[in-house]
Amino acid sequence: MSKRKLTFSIFRYKPQEPDAKPHMQTYQLEEEMGMTIFVALGRIREDQDPSLMFDFVCRAAICGSCAMIINGKPKLACKTLTRDLPSTITLMPLPVFKLIGDLSVDTGTWFRHMSLKTESWVHTSKKFDPKAIEEKMDNETALEIYEAERCVECGCCIAGCATANIREDFLGAAGINRVGRFMVDPRDERTGDDYFEVIGSDEGTFGCMALMACDDNCPMQLPLQMQLAFVRRKIAQAGLKAKTKVVTL
Amino acid sequence: MFVQKTLTRNPKAELYYDLVELFSGFLLVGFLWTHMLFVATILLGSELFNNLSAGLDKYYLSYVGIPFIILVAFMHIFTAGRRVPTRYQEQKIIWRHAKMLKGTDTWVWVFQVITGVSIFMLGAIHVWVVVSGWPIQAMTSAERMHAFWWFYIILLILGEYHAGFGIYRQFVKWGWFPRKPIGYISKLITVIILSLGIAALFVFYTMAKGGGIV
Ligand code: SF4
Ligand code: SF4
Ligand code: FES
Numbered sequence: 388m389s390k391r392k393l394t395f396s397i398f399r400y401k402p403q404e405p406d407a408k409p410h411m412q413t414y415q416l417e418e419e420m421g422m423t424i425f426v427a428l429g430r431i432r433e434d435q436d437p438s439l440m441f442d443f444v445c446r447a448a449i450c451g452s453c454a455m456i457i458n459g460k461p462k463l464a465c466k467t468l469t470r471d472l473p474s475t476i477t478l479m480p481l482p483v484f485k486l487i488g489d490l491s492v493d494t495g496t497w498f499r500h501m502s503l504k505t506e507s508w509v510h511t512s513k514k515f516d517p518k519a520i521e522e523k524m525d526n527e528t529a530l531e532i533y534e535a536e537r538c539v540e541c542g543c544c545i546a547g548c549a550t551a552n553i554r555e556d557f558l559g560a561a562g563i564n565r566v567g568r569f570m571v572d573p574r575d576e577r578t579g580d581d582y583f584e585v586i587g588s589d590e591g592t593f594g595c596m597a598l599m600a601c602d603d604n605c606p607m608q609l610p611l612q613m614q615l616a617f618v619r620r621k622i623a624q625a626g627l628k629a630k631t632k633v634v635t636l
Numbered sequence: 637m638f639v640q641k642t643l644t645r646n647p648k649a650e651l652y653y654d655l656v657e658l659f660s661g662f663l664l665v666g667f668l669w670t671h672m673l674f675v676a677t678i679l680l681g682s683e684l685f686n687n688l689s690a691g692l693d694k695y696y697l698s699y700v701g702i703p704f705i706i707l708v709a710f711m712h713i714f715t716a717g718r719r720v721p722t723r724y725q726e727q728k729i730i731w732r733h734a735k736m737l738k739g740t741d742t743w744v745w746v747f748q749v750i751t752g753v754s755i756f757m758l759g760a761i762h763v764w765v766v767v768s769g770w771p772i773q774a775m776t777s778a779e780r781m782h783a784f785w786w787f788y789i790i791l792l793i794l795g796e797y798h799a800g801f802g803i804y805r806q807f808v809k810w811g812w813f814p815r816k817p818i819g820y821i822s823k824l825i826t827v828i829i830l831s832l833g834i835a836a837l838f839v840f841y842t843m844a845k846g847g848g849i850v
Binding site (some may be wrong): 456459460479482547549552553583584587588589593594595596597598599600602603612613615616617619620622623626627629636 | 643647648650651653654655719721726729730733734736737738741742744745805806808809810811812814815
C-alpha cells in the first residue's frame with residue numbers, strides 16, 4: 388500500500404513580533420505507521436521549519452498540554468492519529484486561552500485562576516494528625532471523585548464552549564466539574580451556601596447554555612453533561628435556600 | 637472589588653433568571669402542544685371545534701389564557717434572550733465557532749435564537765389576527781388558512797422546532813435524563829404535533845375551498 392501524502396495547513400502568528408500577521412501555512416509530509424499529530428508536528432519542525440511553535444510534554448494524554456483545534460474540533464495532538472483524518476489537516480490553536488505563538492497557548496494561567504476561584508482544596512476545620520490512621524472513604528464516593536479528577540486540564544472543553552468564547556469570566560465545564568468534585572467529597576466541609584457563592588452565577592453554573600460542546604469534545608471522556616447537570620441541580624437547591632446578602636446603603 | 641458591583645450585587649439574580657427561563661419555557665411548550673391539540677379537533681369535525689372554542693370562551697379560559705401566555709412569552713424572551721450576544725464581534729465569534737466546531741448542539745442553539753426571534757414576530761401577527769376576528773369559528777379559521785396557508789406552515793414549523801429542541805435542551809441542562817433518549821422522544825413528539833397541525837391545516841384548507849362545513 389502506498390503511503391498517503393498529508394497536507395497540513397497550520398495557523399502561524401507570533402503576537403510578540405511587531406509586523407506579524409496571522410496566516411495559514413501549508414506543509415507536506417508522508418504519512419507513517421501509527422503517526423499522531425504530535426509526531427507529524429515534530430517531523431515538520433525537524434525537517435522543514437524550526438520556527439514552528441507547539442506544546443507537548445508527556446506524549447501520552449496525561450499532561451494535557453498538546454490540545455489544539457484539529458480539523459475544527461478541540462483534541463489532544465498526541466492522542467489523535469493521522470489515519471483517522473482526511474489527507475488535508477487543518478491545525479489551529481485553542482481559542483479563549485492566551486496565544487503564545489502558532490499552536491502554543493497558555494492554558495496554565497487560566498486553570499490557575501479557575502483553581503483559585505473555585506478554591507480547589509479540601510476545606511476542613513480538622514487538624515491534620517500525621518500519626519493517625521487515615522479516615523476511610525466508601526468505594527463509591529472514591530470512584531466518583533476519581534472520575535472528576537481524571538481531568539487533565541487540557542482546555543478542550545473551554546475552547547469548544549461558545550459561552551467561554553464570548554465570556555472571559557466563564558469557568559466552563561472544567562471549572563464546574565471541579566466544584567462537583569469537591570461537592571461529593573465528604574471531607575470538604577463547605578456548605579451549599581459556600582458553593583453557591585462561588586459558582587451560583589453566570590460566571591459558573593448559570594452561564595452554561597448546555598451546548599454540550601464540552602461533553603462532545605473532552606478527550607478523557609469525562610461525563611460532563613451529567614456532572615454539569617448535577618452541579619446545576621445542587622446549586623439551584625442551595626441557592627433557593629441560601630440567605631442572600633444584598634448590600635443596601 | 638468594585639464599588640458599583642458590590643452595591644448592586646444580588647447573588648440570586650442569575651438563579652432566578654435561569655428558573656424563569658426554565659418554567660416559562662415549559663409553560664409555553666405545554667401551551668403550544670395543547671393549542672395544537674385543540675386546533676386538531678377540526679379533524680373530528682367542525683362542530684366539535686366550534687363547541688370547544690365556545691366552551692373556552694364561556695368559562696373565560698380564553699380571556700385569562702391569552703394575556704397570561706403573552707406575559708409568559710415576554711418573560712421567556714427576556715430571560716432566554718439575555719444569552720443572545722448583542723455585539724457584532726460576539727455574534728461573529730459564535731457564528732465562526734459554530735461553523736468550525738460543526739457541533740450539532742451549538743448549531744441547535746444558533747437556530748433556537750433565529751427561530752425564537754421569528755416566532756416572536758409571526759406569533760404577534762397571528763395573535764393580532766385571531767383576536768381581531770374574535771370569536772374563533774371553524775369557518776373563519778378556514779378562510780384565514782386558505783388565504784395564508786404558507787404563513788401558518790412557517791409558524792407551525794418554527795414553533796415546533798423551537799419547542800422540541802428547547803425542551804430537549806432543558807432536560808440536557810438539568811440532567812433529568814441522559815442526552816440520547818431525550819433527543820429521540822422530543823423529536824417524536826415534535827413529529828406527532830407537526831403532523832397533527834399539518835393535517836388540521838389541510839382540513840381547513842379544503843373546507844374553505846369546498847365552501848362548506850364537513
Ligand atoms: S474536562 Fe476534559 S476537556 Fe475539559 S480540561 Fe478536563 S480533560 Fe480537558
Ligand atoms: S454545556 Fe456548553 S455552555 Fe456549558 S460548559 Fe459545556 S460547552 Fe460550555
Ligand atoms: S503531550 Fe501530554 S497530553 Fe498530549
